[in-house]
Amino acid sequence: MCNTYLPFPMKVERIITENPDRTLRTFDLSFINEEDREKFIYMPGQFCEFSILGKGESPFGIASSPTEEGILKFTVSRTGSVTREIHYLQEGDIVGIRGPLGNWYPEQLMQNEDVVIIGGGFAFTTLRSMIVYMLAHRERYGKITVIYGARTPEYFIFKEELETWDARDDITLHLTIDKPYPGWEKLVGFVPTVTGEVNLDPKALVLVCGPPVMIKYTLPVLTKIGFKDEKIFTSLERRMKCGIGKCGRCGIGSKYICIDGPVFSLAELNKIPEAF
Amino acid sequence: MYKFKIVYLPEFLEYLQEKYTLWAPAKSGTETEFKVISSFAEIDQSRLNTTLNPKEIFFPRREVLFSYDENGIKTPPPPEKPVAVWGLRTCDTRSIRMLDEVFSNAHQMPEKEMFKDPYWINKYADSLLISQACRQPLSTCFCNWFNSGPFDETGSDIFVIKGEVNYYLKGISDKGQEVLAGFAKAEQTDEKDAAEIKDLQAAAESYMSPALDISDLKSKLDKIWDDPLWEEIGAKCINCGACAYICPTCHCFDVSDEGKAGKGKRVRLWDACMFQLFTKEASGHNPRSNSLNRVRQRVMHKYNYFVDNYQKFLCTGCGRCVSVCPVNMDIREIIKKILAHEI
Ligand SMILES: Cc1cc2nc3c(=O)[nH]c(=O)nc-3n(C[C@H](O)[C@H](O)[C@H](O)COP(=O)(O)OP(=O)(O)OC[C@H]3O[C@@H](n4cnc5c(N)ncnc54)[C@H](O)[C@@H]3O)c2cc1C
Ligand code: SF4
Ligand code: SF4
Ligand code: FES
Numbered sequence A: 001m002c003n004t005y006l007p008f009p010m011k012v013e014r015i016i017t018e019n020p021d022r023t024l025r026t027f028d029l030s031f032i033n034e035e036d037r038e039k040f041i042y043m044p045g046q047f048c049e050f051s052i053l054g055k056g057e058s059p060f061g062i063a064s065s066p067t068e069e070g071i072l073k074f075t076v077s078r079t080g081s082v083t084r085e086i087h088y089l090q091e092g093d094i095v096g097i098r099g100p101l102g103n104w105y106p107e108q109l110m111q112n113e114d115v116v117i118i119g120g121g122f123a124f125t126t127l128r129s130m131i132v133y134m135l136a137h138r139e140r141y142g143k144i145t146v147i148y149g150a151r152t153p154e155y156f157i158f159k160e161e162l163e164t165w166d167a168r169d170d171i172t173l174h175l176t177i178d179k180p181y182p183g184w185e186k187l188v189g190f191v192p193t194v195t196g197e198v199n200l201d202p203k204a205l206v207l208v209c210g211p212p213v214m215i216k217y218t219l220p221v222l223t224k225i226g227f228k229d230e231k232i233f234t235s236l237e238r239r240m241k242c243g244i245g246k247c248g249r250c251g252i253g254s255k256y257i258c259i260d261g262p263v264f265s266l267a268e269l270n271k272i273p274e275a276f
Numbered sequence B: 001m002y003k004f005k006i007v008y009l010p011e012f013l014e015y016l017q018e019k020y021t022l023w024a025p026a027k028s029g030t031e032t033e034f035k036v037i038s039s040f041a042e043i044d045q046s047r048l049n050t051t052l053n054p055k056e057i058f059f060p061r062r063e064v065l066f067s068y069d070e071n072g073i074k075t076p077p078p079p080e081k082p083v084a085v086w087g088l089r090t091c092d093t094r095s096i097r098m099l100d101e102v103f104s105n106a107h108q109m110p111e112k113e114m115f116k117d118p119y120w121i122n123k124y125a126d127s128l129l130i131s132q133a134c135r136q137p138l139s140t141c142f143c144n145w146f147n148s149g150p151f152d153e154t155g156s157d158i159f160v161i162k163g164e165v166n167y168y169l170k171g172i173s174d175k176g177q178e179v180l181a182g183f184a185k186a187e188q189t190d191e192k193d194a195a196e197i198k199d200l201q202a203a204a205e206s207y208m209s210p211a212l213d214i215s216d217l218k219s220k221l222d223k224i225w226d227d228p229l230w231e232e233i234g235a236k237c238i239n240c241g242a243c244a245y246i247c248p249t250c251h252c253f254d255v256s257d258e259g260k261a262g263k264g265k266r267v268r269l270w271d272a273c274m275f276q277l278f279t280k281e282a283s284g285h286n287p288r289s290n291s292l293n294r295v296r297q298r299v300m301h302k303y304n305y306f307v308d309n310y311q312k313f314l315c316t317g318c319g320r321c322v323s324v325c326p327v328n329m330d331i332r333e334i335i336k337k338i339l340a341h342e343i
Helices: A033-040 A081-087 A121-134 A158-165 A191-197 A210-227 B007-017 B090-104 B117-124 B174-181 B189-208 B218-224 B227-232 B243-245 B289-308 B320-324 B329-340
Strands: A008-019 A024-031 A047-052 A056-061 A071-077 A094-101 A115-120 A144-151 A172-177 A205-211 A232-235 A261-263 B002-005 B022-027 B031-036 B062-069 B072-074 B083-089 B127-134 B159-160 B166-171 B251-257 B264-270
Touching: A008 A033, A008 A232, A024 A033, A024 A081, A024 B062, A033 A121, A033 B243, A047 A081, A056 A071, A056 A081, A056 A094, A056 A121, A056 B251, A071 A081, A071 A121, A115 A121, A115 A191, A121 A144, A121 A158, A121 A205, A121 B251, A144 A191, A144 B002, A158 A172, A172 A191, A191 B090, A205 A210, A210 A232, B002 B007, B007 B022, B007 B083, B090 B117, B090 B127, B090 B289, B127 B174, B159 B174, B159 B189, B166 B174, B218 B289, B227 B289, B227 B329, B243 B320, B320 B329
Parallel strands: A115 A144, A115 A205, A144 A172, A205 A232, B022 B083, B083 B127, B127 B159
Antiparallel strands: A008 A024, A008 A094, A024 A071, A047 A056, A047 A094, A232 A261, B002 B166, B022 B031, B062 B072, B062 B264, B159 B166, B251 B264
């Protein structure tokens, strides 16, 4: 019988500190057992439980794309006990992973459509996965537009990659920071404001992911532009334990974020009492 | 239908023990709970409802998911024998069947292996649930609100009625039939027995207060999520969680690591949506920050959300939460208030 409570081992290959106050670190993990690698079939938007035995486990969105074979990437913000232990990891250490869990971004619906991706802060992880995936299958999608906001230039994650995307002509990148900053020549302003200013076509499908305040103020802007609730998708976070719809912790209304989500359309969320 | 003399019960239980690990109600301090029984003398059938609930049998309050050391991860060995439970009440059996729907599958995606809970399944598989008719239901019992009653056989493998000199036993599942057919002391019942059973059932049902019609409960709850009524309902609750702990159908749990980095165990422990920490996030944000949110969650899960996912209420009317609450919250009164509430 398959046992989804059991983590399988992965090795920390590479650690990148993403911001100056060192609260964000990206971990590239490699599979130790070939059979775990083969079984791990996922799509952008899914998440894993990341565990350090003796310290506990926490859920994180998968930041790598299925097209990047052999590694899994997670960007972890240091907030409490488990994430602190994750930040103590060194390259070469062994960790435990359970997953892939949850549903994913509606890739099927995105095919042949224009896609708008809106992200803020370090919640950009699964959006990065989606973008890398789309760029690897570029012919499947229409126009790709990305709006990504951070406090200051130093708080963007995946900085090197952002530069390479910016240099391409098959993806439009709008990077914005909260306040003017010496040397910054791109956009300045909060994500909801920028969203209203970059001439989005409401026929596109939108993925929005970021801190709750950003989502709260961005949704009305999208509605005003004319996006339908069925075409706006976001990813929710709640505390989780089991990841398989048993422990009750991640419930919102009759849905469990771990199995019915984390990705929901705004149309679905409007029907769930506790969603916002 | 079979019968055997009451004095043969120990023999029947020994017969069960040949194939099964036997669980039955037993004393636990001043309370009663289901325990593994080695001899008949340990059984305590003096209470109708055990104080603690039967979910313990298949979903213990603390359960090791795995242990780990330098050699890797080890799961606990599966039980040697399947479980037989003597002394369940109909509501107990129904609660176990409800939990099985949650643990053996997950709503909407029953065919997926990854959603099956192996810890539950290992213990539950091949189990034999023997429930007993309640001859004298308690004042807190309201199973009849849920299309059930003191003589409801639903879900049992074997259904037992205690008469004046005999136990009457009905094999409901094939498994139950087989077990009864193999017990040497079991005889067929006759018309006189049938008459006694009929009288007992009528007497038992006369103890119950009339059932409340709750067919509108779910649709009502759909409409009152942000109604001020919850303030009235939840005002008294001190969020102690006793109701959830004692409830046979509440199944929330926590997962926690015990031990050190090199050697230890990952365990799961009963938890409850009644606690503030249940939903509190690392950022300090808590989506259910006040007591009213949490009382609403418990009521909504049982009588609304679970219905969405499993087409039934997550409550058997066992009344345990009514007996245990230190501030006398009575779930029946809550249901009545909701039904009577004008929107
Ligand atoms: C689907 C999903 C994807 C996520 N993706 C990311 C990501 O890519 N990067 C990132 O940094 N964070 C992510 N988070 C949030 C992250 O899981 C929490 O910040 C983390 O669990 C905090 O754990 P802690 O042990 O350090 O904090 P503590 O407060 O010490 O946490 C104690 C326990 O609560 C749980 N917990 C606390 N807060 C949360 C929370 N907000 N969400 C879930 N569980 C919580 C932990 O798992 C742990 O078991 C995600 C959460 C979810 C649900
Ligand atoms: S037992 Fe009573 S006081 Fe305690 S959490 Fe339940 S309803 Fe509230
Ligand atoms: S909610 Fe109360 S009456 Fe219903 S099953 Fe749980 S303990 Fe029994
Ligand atoms: S994390 Fe356990 S139900 Fe979702």
